[in-house]
Structure formats: C-alpha cells, structure tokens
Amino acid sequence: MPDTSYLNKNRVDSYWKDVWIRFKSGDVKAFELIYGDHVDFLYSYGTKMTSDIEMVEDAIQDLFLYLLSKRDNLSDPDFVRYYLLKAFKRILLERIRNEKLWMKDKDDDFFSFEYSIESESFSHDDEKERKLVLIEEMLEKLDPRKKEIIFLKFHSGLSYDEIGDIVGIQSSSVKKLVYRTISSFRDILKNNIIGLFYLFSRSSNVLN
Amino acid sequence: MEDIRRYIDNSLFIKWVYDPDEHIKDYWDFYLGNHPDEKEFLFELKSELALFHISGQTLSEEKKKMLSDKIARKIQESQKRTRVSEIGRFLLKYAALALLFIGLGGGLVYYFYQDKPNMVDFSRYLEMPEITGKPTLVLSDGSNINMNKNESTVDYASSERIVVNNDSIIPVKKGVKKVEALPNQFLIPYGSRGKLILSDHTVVWLNAGSRLIYPSEFTGDEREVLLFGEAFFEVAKDKSKPFIVKTSDYRIKVLGTQFNVSAYLGDEVSQTVLTEGSIELNMNNQGLFGHGVVLKPNELFSLNKGLNETNIQKVDPAKYVLWKDGNLKFENEDLKRVLKKIERYYNIQISLKNPLDSSIIINGKLDLKDDKNEVLYYVSKVAKRKYVKLNERSYKIE
Numbered sequence: 194m195p196d197t198s199y200l201n202k203n204r205v206d207s208y209w210k211d212v213w214i215r216f217k218s219g220d221v222k223a224f225e226l227i228y229g230d231h232v233d234f235l236y237s238y239g240t241k242m243t244s245d246i247e248m249v250e251d252a253i254q255d256l257f258l259y260l261l262s263k264r265d266n267l268s269d270p271d272f273v274r275y276y277l278l279k280a281f282k283r284i285l286l287e288r289i290r291n292e293k294l295w296m297k298d299k300d301d302d303f304f305s306f307e308y309s310i311e312s313e314s315f316s317h318d319d320e321k322e323r324k325l326v327l328i329e330e331m332l333e334k335l336d337p338r339k340k341e342i343i344f345l346k347f348h349s350g351l352s353y354d355e356i357g358d359i360v361g362i363q364s365s366s367v368k369k370l371v372y373r374t375i376s377s378f379r380d381i382l383k384n385n386i387i388g389l390f391y392l393f394s395r396s397s398n399v400l401n
Numbered sequence: 402m403e404d405i406r407r408y409i410d411n412s413l414f415i416k417w418v419y420d421p422d423e424h425i426k427d428y429w430d431f432y433l434g435n436h437p438d439e440k441e442f443l444f445e446l447k448s449e450l451a452l453f454h455i456s457g458q459t460l461s462e463e464k465k466k467m468l469s470d471k472i473a474r475k476i477q478e479s480q481k482r483t484r485v486s487e488i489g490r491f492l493l494k495y496a497a498l499a500l501l502f503i504g505l506g507g508g509l510v511y512y513f514y515q516d517k518p519n520m521v522d523f524s525r526y527l528e529m530p531e532i533t534g535k536p537t538l539v540l541s542d543g544s545n546i547n548m549n550k551n552e553s554t555v556d557y558a559s560s561e562r563i564v565v566n567n568d569s570i571i572p573v574k575k576g577v578k579k580v581e582a583l584p585n586q587f588l589i590p591y592g593s594r595g596k597l598i599l600s601d602h603t604v605v606w607l608n609a610g611s612r613l614i615y616p617s618e619f620t621g622d623e624r625e626v627l628l629f630g631e632a633f634f635e636v637a638k639d640k641s642k643p644f645i646v647k648t649s650d651y652r653i654k655v656l657g658t659q660f661n662v663s664a665y666l667g668d669e670v671s672q673t674v675l676t677e678g679s680i681e682l683n684m685n686n687q688g689l690f691g692h693g694v695v696l697k698p699n700e701l702f703s704l705n706k707g708l709n710e711t712n713i714q715k716v717d718p719a720k721y722v723l724w725k726d727g728n729l730k731f732e733n734e735d736l737k738r739v740l741k742k743i744e745r746y747y748n749i750q751i752s753l754k755n756p757l758d759s760s761i762i763i764n765g766k767l768d769l770k771d772d773k774n775e776v777l778y779y780v781s782k783v784a785k786r787k788y789v790k791l792n793e794r795s796y797k798i799e
Contacts, residue, residue: 222750229750345417
C-alpha cells in the first residue's frame with residue numbers, strides 16, 4: 194500500500210506544531226516554512242475577494258505581523274491553514290470595508306467572490322471547451338457565498354466544519370450545498386442543458 | 402449520489418484531482434488495481450471535477466520571495482526590539498513598529514557612510530534586492546545582466562570591456578566612467594557561486610547568497626567595495642591605494658593579501674580569516690574598539706553580533722576557504738551552522754525536528770558537488786540522525 198501519511202502533515206503532525214511554536218517565538222525560519230506552505234492559497238483566496246492585488250499582499254503581511262503581535266494569546270491550532278484563513282479573511286475584509294465605506298450594504302457578502310476558470314485549462318479540444326464555457330456560466334449564477342464554499346471545498350483542505358465556520362453557516366448546510374452543486378453540475382455537463390441549472394438554483398435555498 | 406459523496410469527501414481523491422504528485426498517483430494506481438470496477442466512474446468524475454480547477458491568481462516566485470523577505474525583516478526587527486525591552490512588546494502596535502524600522506535602517510546607513518562622505522554613496526544599496534535564479538550583474542547605468550550559469554565569472558581587468566563567463570563581452574561606456582553615477586553590483590543567489598576580477602586585478606570569489614558592490618574602476622585614493630555575505634579576496638598589491646572591504650559591522654583595510662570574510666546579514670556571527678599578509682579591522686561602531694585590530698596570518702576574527710563580543714583565535718585557514726572549490730570542512734562546528742552553509746549552497750531549507758540538535762558537534766569534510774540528498778545523508782549520519790525530504794526545497798532532520 195503506498196504511503197499517504199504525508200498528506201496529514203498539515204493537520205496534526207507534531208512537526209507543524211513545533212514550527213508554529215517556533216514562529217510564535219519570532220523564529221524567521223519558522224515563519225518562512227508557514228509562509229511557503231500557505232501563501233499561494235491565501236493569495237488565490239484573497240484575489241477572489243478583491244481585484245486589488247496590493248491590498249491582498251498587504252493583508253498577507255498584516256496577517257503574520259498580527260499573529261506575532263498576539264503571540265501571547267495565540268493557541269496552537271490543529272490545522273494551521275484554517276487558523277491563518279480565519280484571521281486573513283477578517284483582516285482583508287476590514288481593509289475592503291475601509292475602501293468601500295460608502296457602500297452601506299446590509300448584506301455582509303458585499304465582497305465579490307470572483308470565480309473564473311483558469312485560462313490555461315482551455316484547450317483546442319472543442320468538447321472540453323464547450324464544457325468549460327458551460328461551467329463558467331453555471332458558476333456565475335452562484336451567489337458569492339456559494340462560490341466561496343465551492344472554492345474552499347476543493348482548494349483548501351478544510352473540513353466541512355471549518356468551511357462552515359469561515360463562511361458563517363452550519364457545516365450540514367455546507368455539505369448539502371456541495372453535494373447538490375456538484376451533482377447538478379454533473380447532470381448539466383451530461384445533458385448539456387443549461388436550463389436545468391436554473392431549476393437547480395431556484396430550488397436550492399438551503400442557505401437562505 | 403452516494404458514490405460522489407464517497408469520493409468528494411476523500412481528501413486523497415481531491416488531491417489527486419487538483420494537486421497530484423507521484424505519491425498520490427501511486428496510491429490511486431494501487432487502489433484501482435484492487436477495484437477495477439470503479440475505474441470508469443472514477444476517471445469520469447475526476448475529469449469532470451478537474452474542470453473546476455479554479456485556482457485564483459498566483460504570485461510569481463520573485464514576488465513571493467520579495468514579500469516573504471519583507472515580512473521576515475519586520476519579524477527580525479521586532480525580535481531585536483523585544484530583546485531590548487520586554488515591556489515595550491505589549492505596547493507596540495505593528496504600525497508603530499514600522500516607523501521604528503525606518504529609524505534602525507537609518508542608523509545602519511549612517512554607519513556605512515559616516516567616515517567617508519566623498520566615497521560612493523552606498524547607503525542607497527542597503528535595501529537588499531531579491532537574489533533569485535541565476536547570478537546577476539548590475540552595471541553602472543542600472544542595466545541588469547543575468548548569467549546563464551550557476552558558477553559565473555566576471556572580468557573587469559581590461560579597461561575597454563567586461564568579460565562575462567569568458568565569452569560575452571560588454572563594452573565599458575567611456576562617457577559614463579568619469580561621472581561614475583552608480584557602482585556595479587554582482588548578485589549571487591543561493592545555490593550559486595561567482596568569481597569576479599576587479600579592474601585592479603583583485604580576484605573575489607563570492608559564495609551563495611552574497612552581493613558585492615564595487616566601482617568598474619577605482620578612481621579615488623582607496624579601493625573600496627561593500628560586501629553582504631561571504632567572499633574570499635585575493636587583493637592585488639598596491640601600497641599607494643589601500644583596499645577596503647566594508648561589511649554591515651566592520652571594515653577591513655588591506656594593502657595586498659588573501660583573506661576570507663563571512664558577513665551575512667542574517668547570521669549571528671561574522672568572521673574574517675587571514676591566509677596571507679596582514680589586515681586591519683575597524684568596527685563601524687568605533688566605540689567598541691577604540692582603535693582597529695590587526696590580524697596576522699592564520700588568525701580568525703569573529704564577531705558575535707547579538708552579544709557584541711569579538712574574539713581572535715589561531716585556526717587552519719584552509720577550511721574556511723574550501724567552499725570556493727565546492728568543499729566544506731568542519732572541525733567541531735555545530736550542526737546549526739553546518740546546515741546553514743548547506744542551505745545556502747543548495748538553496749534549500751533544512752529544519753530540525755528537535756531544536757536541541759542544533760548544538761550537535763560535526764567533524765568532517767563534504768564534497769558539495771555531490772547531490773544534495775547525498776550530502777544530507779552524510780551529515781545526518783554523522784549527527785546520528787535521519788533526514789526526511791518534505792519537498793524539493795525543504796528537508797527535515799529528525
């Protein structure tokens with residue numbers, strides 16, 4: 194049986210606990226390890242919240258300095274990424290809010306969780322391209338929070354509980370949403386009918 | 402429906418779709434070998450989910466490094482600050498810290514600059530440029546020349562042209578020379594080394610992660626260069642024009658000699674060892690020394706920056722310059738310093754599972770031309786530990 198234990202290194206491994214403790218003591222090397230492991234994820238998450246790249250970079254910097262400034266009260270997380278994301282989202286939202294103060298939007302989801310498919314994955318394969326266009330159309334119909342959930346589900350390694358906590362809904366709802374979205378997407382891909390999706394998006398109001 | 406759940410809640414499956422590596426491919430090959438009936442369904446689901454590959458924008462490697470360095474610098478500065486005042490730590494907000502860093506940086510500029518107002522203005526080069534990829538030459542007009550080799554040579558010995566790696570030739574712009582607006586720079590990233598022949602025929606070998614700032618021609622009554630990192634100097638004799646190496650903590654004055662300087666900004670200890678002739682060392686912060694100290698052959702000068710302690714001892718200088726031929730020799734050196742050298746040489750990161758291991762004493766000689774895995778294997782063996790590869794660039798010793 195191939196060894197896949199390394200996959201869990203981000204979660205419970207004592208190695209990352211050590212790194213975290215060293216980071217809290219201000220060890221630059223430990224910072225670099227944590228940074229190297231999560232910066233791509235944080236950056237790609239951040240650029241989905243805002244198109245202001247500099248703001249995302251500043252928020253990443255703020256995140257680490259914030260954690261360090263709070264080190265005496267920091268717990269030792271089981272999953273560093275979840276911990277980072279939680280603080281990062283708050284810091285980034287704060288910055289976005291400051292920029293958009295005039296937007297007195299009651300809804301907390303005023304950020305635009307832009308969802309676009311990687312351009313490199315477009316090929317000259319007509320069939321594939323047709324599917325990609327279809328998917329993009331479908332994703333556009335989703336509200337920002339649902340987009341965020343799908344993004345976190347496939348690209349963060351976070352559990353349903355953790356995703357629910359980040360997005361602010363119950364984990365059972367997250368689960369339901371993920372299953373429904375994926376199976377509807379698959380149906381649409383198979384049948385090539387975008388109309389089905391409208392049906393789906395009207396009937397799935399688990400979040401509202 | 403049930404089938405999908407089983408797979409999309411399996412982190413091994415998600416990794417296979419979005420972030421596959423050899424391990425995960427092996428795992429699923431093995432799995433499908435045992436469950437051939439699931440093959441068709443699995444592959445179909447995988448290709449469908451792959452369509453959702455929606456990673457956002459990515460940071461370029463350079464930007465990633467730049468941002469990391471910026472944060473690391475701030476962390477380091479905040480550490481220095483906390484050592485000075487433990488109480489202050491609770492009061493300082495990081496916004497206020499940022500202002501403080503500017504103040505500290507200013508102090509450093511002053512050290513470099515205070516005694517020679519007529520020399521090249523080094524202060525503007527204190528901001529460390531990112532050194533990644535291959536060695537880079539920065540010319541006096543500000544243009545960059547990227548070398549295509551990890552081991553690169555640059556030759557200024559002829560007054561008409563600069564010779565790079567024995568072939569490509571850059572003409573020296575005659576008009577620019579008089580004004581000499583900008584000094585030249587040779588940047589050596591981690592994982593590389595460089596050799597530089599200055600206009601006075603002084604030869605400088607630069608170790609990984611180093612940077613030398615120098616004029617394309619020495620015009621004043623001193624030959625002055627600025628070093629960040631490690632270099633071996635073979636200074637051409639010229640009694641009328643002393644040769645001066647400035648580092649972040651001290652300056653070295655010589656007439657003609659051979660010596661090695663290790664002065665990385667991030668290192669706790671800065672060392673200079675003399676193989677031939679004599680040199681004079683003066684702290685930038687003169688108050689500590691009063692006058693300069695004179696180093697004799699086979700003597701090693703070390704400065705512990707944190708403790709502000711200096712020390713001179715007799716050593717075999719050969720082991721301090723082996724790096725320029727791709728060798729390292731350790732005599733009662735602690736593991737931490739050994740690993741640091743290996744990290745720079747191969748541009749990798751090595752962490753210790755047990756921090757106490759950093760003081761394990763290492764003796765031995767390494768040929769760095771070997772594969773890094775082999776080198777790590779030997780070091781681990783000597784330390785009676787094992788090494789684990791975390792990814793291409795990071796390793797752990799446990």
